Amino acid sequence: MEQAQVKKSQAGFWGNLALWKKILVGMVLGVIAGSILGPDAEVLKPIGTLFINAIKMLIVPLVFCSLVVGVTSMQDTRKMGRIGVKSVAIYLGTTAVAISIGLGLATLLTPGEGLNMAATAAASEAKEAPTLVQTILNLVPKNPISALAAGNILQIIVFALGLGVALNLCGEKAKPAIAVFDSLAEAMYKLTELVMKLAPYGIFGLMAWVAGKYGLDILLPLFKVIAVAYIGSLLHVLVFYSGVIKFVGRLNPIPYIKGLVNPAAVAFTTTSSSGTLPATIKCAREEMGVSKGISSFVLPLGATINMDGTALYQGVAALFVAQAFGIDLAFADYLTIILTATLASIGTAGVPGAGLIMLSLVLTTVGLPMEGLAIIAGIDRILDMARTSVNVCGDLMVSILVGRSENELDTEVYNNTGEVYGRTSEEAA
Numbered sequence: 458m459e460q461a462q463v464k465k466s467q468a469g470f471w472g473n474l475a476l477w478k479k480i481l482v483g484m485v486l487g488v489i490a491g492s493i494l495g496p497d498a499e500v501l502k503p504i505g506t507l508f509i510n511a512i513k514m515l516i517v518p519l520v521f522c523s524l525v526v527g528v529t530s531m532q533d534t535r536k537m538g539r540i541g542v543k544s545v546a547i548y549l550g551t552t553a554v555a556i557s558i559g560l561g562l563a564t565l566l567t568p569g570e571g572l573n574m575a576a577t578a579a580a581s582e583a584k585e586a587p588t589l590v591q592t593i594l595n596l597v598p599k600n601p602i603s604a605l606a607a608g609n610i611l612q613i614i615v616f617a618l619g620l621g622v623a624l625n626l627c628g629e630k631a632k633p634a635i636a637v638f639d640s641l642a643e644a645m646y647k648l649t650e651l652v653m654k655l656a657p658y659g660i661f662g663l664m665a666w667v668a669g670k671y672g673l674d675i676l677l678p679l680f681k682v683i684a685v686a687y688i689g690s691l692l693h694v695l696v697f698y699s700g701v702i703k704f705v706g707r708l709n710p711i712p713y714i715k716g717l718v719n720p721a722a723v724a725f726t727t728t729s730s731s732g733t734l735p736a737t738i739k740c741a742r743e744e745m746g747v748s749k750g751i752s753s754f755v756l757p758l759g760a761t762i763n764m765d766g767t768a769l770y771q772g773v774a775a776l777f778v779a780q781a782f783g784i785d786l787a788f789a790d791y792l793t794i795i796l797t798a799t800l801a802s803i804g805t806a807g808v809p810g811a812g813l814i815m816l817s818l819v820l821t822t823v824g825l826p827m828e829g830l831a832i833i834a835g836i837d838r839i840l841d842m843a844r845t846s847v848n849v850c851g852d853l854m855v856s857i858l859v860g861r862s863e864n865e866l867d868t869e870v871y872n873n874t875g876e877v878y879g880r881t882s883e884e885a886a
């Protein structure tokens with residue numbers, strides 16, 4: 458303890474600052490640097506890319522090992538099934554709410570009005586939706602090694618679940634293998650902690666690049682649609698998620714809001730919820746008190762199928778396009794948008810810009826012009842930052858809720874989020 462204090466006092470002001478504060482400093486300095494340098498801020502991007510690469514490096518081994526450990530620590534397969542069904546149901550329900558918020562706000566604030574665009578022939582090809590049978594067949598990897606190599610999270614989940622269940626069934630003989638996965642998973646958590654120390658610098662580089670690239674002249678004409686998407690995102694996290702935590706989870710939502718700063722900042726700047734996964738898992742375990750078993754199952758699943766921010770954005774974008782082109786939508790069209798966007802958001806990969814591609818699906822389903830995509834594409838990164846943050850905050854909220862309902866949430870850790878926040882796991886212990 459004394460040694461830790463000596464180390465602390467030697468670390469200086471920056472060294473003693475909690476991680477989330479460093480991240481915020483990195484963001485602000487990044488915006489300032491980007492505004493001063495303009496497009497030249499691109500030279501700072503490699504710092505961000507280095508951070509993204511480092512965090513991506515963690516995803517496959519972290520998800521795989523922690524999921525196997527999650528299953529072997531659970532033993533009870535009925536419980537696993539229950540947790541799966543519960544998570545998917547909450548994921549879908551919250552997504553439908555997100556898109557309704559998007560549609561409601563876009564109807565109220567009319568971001569596309571006055572743009573008077575005229576549609577010509579379809580400009581780009583719409584993405585085809587995969588069939589249900591195809592989707593189900595694709596869940597099972599023919600070759601788990603190539604699923605791991607390709608980083609196909611859903612296939613990795615299926616294989617890890619199968620392996621975990623098999624290890625449980627083997628009994629005594631499987632103990633050494635379980636111990637290996639256990640210690641590898643611990644090492645991956647440790648590596649995540651080390652990589653997260655790079656976050657403030659990586660985030661600085663990424664913010665500088667974005668701020669330098671999108672000057673005010675690009676953003677101003679589309680200011681309204683950006684504002685609507687951001688207001689919707691804030692409402693969804695601060696009002697809806699907090700409300701669910703309070704009224705369904707019967708927990709104080711403040712620790713949740715305090716705790717989500719790190720993963721949300723990583724999501725905001727990397728625009729990839731899969732890429733943010735290591736930070737999300739670390740936060741759920743250390744800051745929110747969600748058990749290893751729940752967090753290692755619910756979060757990778759969420760990062761692949763739960764995209765509330767993307768759904769909200771699709772609602773806003775679809776109405777924006779309709780308004781910009783002066784097309785009236787009927788009530789049935791709204792329902793179609795809700796349904797397609799919910800399904801499209803499940804199919805959206807947690808990578809930068811994926812939501813824009815899925816938007817083509819929503820636009821074609823309700824017969825809106827594809828040129829709308831082109832307008833949105835110009836500012837998609839800015840919108841992606843908001844929607845990815847919401848995606849990640851949603852995953853975190855569901856892990857808390859499921860943890861709470863299964864008695865696998867340490868409320869003491871959860872309620873102390875503000876105090877232990879930013880410390881390393883050793884210091885917090």
Ligand code: ASP
Pocket residue numbers: 728729730731764766767805806807808809810811812813841844845848
């Ligand atoms: N970038 C988003 C994510 O990773 C997906 C999207 O483009 O909507 O969550």
